Amino acid sequence: MNGAAYIASIIATGRLHGIGIGSPIADADQAFRSTWIDDLDEANQSLRRDYGLVELYFDGPDWTVVGGSVELHRLATVDGLAEEWQKDEGVEFSEYLPWSEVETALAQLPDAPDLTVDHRQSGYVEYRAQALRVSALVVDSHEERDDWPGHGDVFSVALG
Structure with a gap:
């Protein structure tokens, strides 16, 4: 899968690699093959x-997901991250992901959500699917x- 389709699927479903708000940590353990740091x-x-490339946030004591993010800005600064993500997770990214490519991928999805646009954050536009609790910073x-x-370019995508 390419990066634009992956990000579009997150925006359309509110789930990141199958993980969403309320998912237990055991689901994350099974969903990702990449190594991690806790x-x-x-x-x-x-x-x-x-x-x-991805961060997940958990609350205890049951360790359920309360948020997450895809830190796309790291692709331009961390050598080998795109290759590693493709090998481990099967998603192909380049150094940068134009929002226009994500919009094209979203338009191809039958149940793409309506997005609100917020210009309040200096230097960024936030596209938010409110009902799904997901947003993209561009x-x-x-x-x-x-x-x-x-x-x-997409800077990051967040759940929560």
Whole structure:
């Protein structure tokens, strides 16, 4: 699957690799083949699991998903991340993902949600599927691509 189709599926379903708000940590263990780093807070109440491109957030004591994100901006700065994600998870990304490609992929889905557009965050436009609790941040500044996505590129996608 290509990156635009993957991101469109997240926006249309509110699920990231089959994982959604309320999913148990065991489901995440089965969904991803990538290695991860766990970051447990000092009170052992919340956990951030970082898979490199994806982060999932869990609340204890039952360790259920309360949020997640696809950190697409990392593709331009972390050498080998795109190749690793394709090998481990079967999703092909390039360094940058234009929002226009995601819009095209969303238009091909029969149940694509209506998106609200929010310009309140300086330098970004947020496209949000409110009912699904998912949003995409797209670079709205006039910056050119370099170590970060440029104008019109997806910066990140978030659940929650």
